[in-house]
Each structure stands twice: as C-alpha cells, then as structure tokens.
Amino acid sequence: MAHNHHSDRHAGHHHHDHTDVDWAEMGPELEAQAELFTPLYEHTMAWLAKRQTEPGLIVDAGSGPGVIACLLADTFPGARVVAVDASEPLLARAGARAGRLGVADRFGTLTGELPDVLDDLDYPADLLWVGRTLHHLGDQRAALAAFAARLAVGGTLALQEGGLSARYLPRDVGFGRPGLQARLDALEEEWFAAMRADLPGTVVETEDWPALLAAAGLRPSGTRTFLLDLPAPTTDRARAYVAATLTRTRDGIxxxxxxxxxxTLDRLLDPDDKASVYHRPDLFLLAAQTVYTAVRTK
Structure with a gap:
C-alpha cells in the first residue's frame, strides 16, 4: 500500500492519504527516506531473526519501494520475499532494488489493495511484516484477522505501529516561540484523527496492539522499540529528510x-537563511518506532 504523510508522525515510511499521488515521482524520495532509517531497521531485523528462525516465505505488506523488503531478504538468506503494495511504480522500484542487491532470484511482488490481495499468495507466510500500514485500513481488527489467516502455523506477524514523533530541532531554535515541534505534533494528531475518521469502513479501536493481535487469534510474543539516533551536526541526507518532512507539514497543515x-517554519525552510534546517549546526534526527510480534499457534 502506497502511503504519503505530510509530517513526521510516522517517520521513515510512506503513508496513504487517499489522494492522487504520482508514486513514480515520489518513489526516489520515499526510497531515500527509508534508506536513512536503515540503522533502525537493521536492529529490528536482528531482533526478528531471533523470534522467527529460517522462514520460508516472508511478506512485506505495504512495502513501498522495497527498502525493508530487501533488508528482510538480506536478514533471511533462505527465504523467498514478496513485496506487496497497491502502487505498481513503487513495486517496480522494489524489484529493481532487489536486482541491484543480488536477491532478485528469491524476490517477488504482488500488486493490490490490502488485506484482500494477500489471498493471491501461493502459500501461507512464515513472517508477515506490516510496517505502518495497518492504521491506514479502516477496520484494523478485521485487517489483522485477515493477516493472521495468511500466516502458516508457527508463523509470526510483525506489526510496526506507534513509537514517538521524530525530533530534529531544539525546543528554542533562536527565533519565534519556543516549542514549535510540540505544536506541530498537536496539529498532526488532529490531522491523523481526521484521516482515520475519513477512511472507508473505519472502526474506532483502542490502540492496544497486543490485545488486537490476540483478538485475531494470535499469541503476542514480544514488543520492542527501536531508535534512530543521528546526532548534531547531522548528515546531509538527514537534513534533506527534515526539509522534506517540514515542507510536507507546511503544505499539509x-x-x-x-x-x-x-x-518560523518558512524561515526554517529558506535555503538562503543560515538559521534554516539546511545549514544550522544543531540539527539532529531522533526517532523511536515500536514493533509488536505475535505467533499463529493453530
């Protein structure tokens, strides 16, 4: 499922806002952003490898341009990996990436809307990765049940949801009112609630993910939060990510x-201003993302 968020609530992945997005145009930016979060995902993969050993089939549900799908292929060299997304241009990027990384012989793609498209899998998955995709499906409880049904007995569903909003600026940036990011977060929460309310067939749920996984017939098996910590002075790639995130925030809310x-936001995004995110030495990137695992036992 191709996604696009206007802010950093779910940094490091792409997010669906049900708008007419040119995914072929967005693809390079989405791929670069996911690559920036590779250290976080490498720690996640190492943790998953201890929870699901030697899976035969791995499915990345909502794969986008395939950065995580290829990391899964690298982490589990004996597995076949299928990247699933509604966007053909993003899946084309995923396939090309698999080719560049030498895993194309055990890498496939599947185009369609989640969760129904998973019915087209040839056989059940041993590891199903659902990375910041579930909250863009109206009925999350029903979607989890559908995901669980596509797991093999003994298979693991890894659900990435929650965590903390990314931080990249000090509380006081030297101009404007201190606390800008906190106020942006508050507006983002309102936007997120409205996005959820507008989804087709949306159902309000308490976001107790282990309880929802258990309700889907799975046995919760672990929860862990992973950090991306790129301290100041940060990298050019991190600066580009922050600039893109704040630009989407400005455009969206x-x-x-x-x-x-x-x-203040306009000044932070002015490439000619030495106090902007393009130049300031105190820019950093700190993000926390949480993963929940659960096992199909019967």
Missing amino acids: GDHLEADDRA
Missing part, C-alpha cells in the same frame, strides 16, 4: 498554524 509559527 500550514493553514492551521498561528502566523508566528508559519513565519
């Missing part, structure tokens, strides 16, 4: 900002 916060 800028009309809801107070005038002084809008002016």
Whole structure:
C-alpha cells in the first residue's frame, strides 16, 4: 500500500492519504527516506531473526519501494520475499532494488489493495511484516484477522505501529516561540484523527496492539522499540529528510498554524537563511518506532 504523510508522525515510511499521488515521482524520495532509517531497521531485523528462525516465505505488506523488503531478504538468506503494495511504480522500484542487491532470484511482488490481495499468495507466510500500514485500513481488527489467516502455523506477524514523533530541532531554535515541534505534533494528531475518521469502513479501536493481535487469534510474543539516533551536526541526507518532512507539514497543515509559527517554519525552510534546517549546526534526527510480534499457534 502506497502511503504519503505530510509530517513526521510516522517517520521513515510512506503513508496513504487517499489522494492522487504520482508514486513514480515520489518513489526516489520515499526510497531515500527509508534508506536513512536503515540503522533502525537493521536492529529490528536482528531482533526478528531471533523470534522467527529460517522462514520460508516472508511478506512485506505495504512495502513501498522495497527498502525493508530487501533488508528482510538480506536478514533471511533462505527465504523467498514478496513485496506487496497497491502502487505498481513503487513495486517496480522494489524489484529493481532487489536486482541491484543480488536477491532478485528469491524476490517477488504482488500488486493490490490490502488485506484482500494477500489471498493471491501461493502459500501461507512464515513472517508477515506490516510496517505502518495497518492504521491506514479502516477496520484494523478485521485487517489483522485477515493477516493472521495468511500466516502458516508457527508463523509470526510483525506489526510496526506507534513509537514517538521524530525530533530534529531544539525546543528554542533562536527565533519565534519556543516549542514549535510540540505544536506541530498537536496539529498532526488532529490531522491523523481526521484521516482515520475519513477512511472507508473505519472502526474506532483502542490502540492496544497486543490485545488486537490476540483478538485475531494470535499469541503476542514480544514488543520492542527501536531508535534512530543521528546526532548534531547531522548528515546531509538527514537534513534533506527534515526539509522534506517540514515542507510536507507546511503544505499539509500550514493553514492551521498561528502566523508566528508559519513565519518560523518558512524561515526554517529558506535555503538562503543560515538559521534554516539546511545549514544550522544543531540539527539532529531522533526517532523511536515500536514493533509488536505475535505467533499463529493453530
């Protein structure tokens, strides 16, 4: 499932906003952003490898351009990996990436909308990765049940949801009112709630992910949060990521900002301003993402 968020609530992955997005155009940016989060995902993969040993089939549900799917292929060299997404251009990037990394012989793609497209799998999955995709499906409980049904007995569902909003600026950036990121987070929460409310067939759920996994007939087997810590002065790639994130935020919720916060955001995004995210030495990137695992026992 191809996704696109206008802010950093779910940093490191792409997010679906049900708009007409040119995924072929967005592909390079989405791939670069996911690559930036590779250290976080490498720790995640190492943890998963201790929970599901030697899987035969791995499915990345909502794979986008395939960065995580290829990491799964690298982590589990004996497995076949299938990247699943609704966007053919992003799956084309995933296939090309698998070719560059030498895993194309055991890498496949499947195009369609989740969760129904998983019925087209040839056989059940031993590891099903659902990375920041579930919250874009209206009925999350029903989707988890559908995911669980596509697991082999003994297979693991790895659900990436929650964590903390990314941070990249000090509380006081030297101009404007201190605490800009906290106010952006508050607006993002409102946007996220509205996005959920507008999804087809949306159902309100308490976001107790282990309980929802158990309700899907699985046995919860672990929870862990993984960090991406790129301290100041950070890398050019991290600067590009922050600039892209703040640009989407300005474009998506800028009309809801107070005038002084809008002016601060504009200055932070001005490449000619030495106090912008393109130049300031105190820019960093700190993100926390949580993964829940559960096993099909029968």
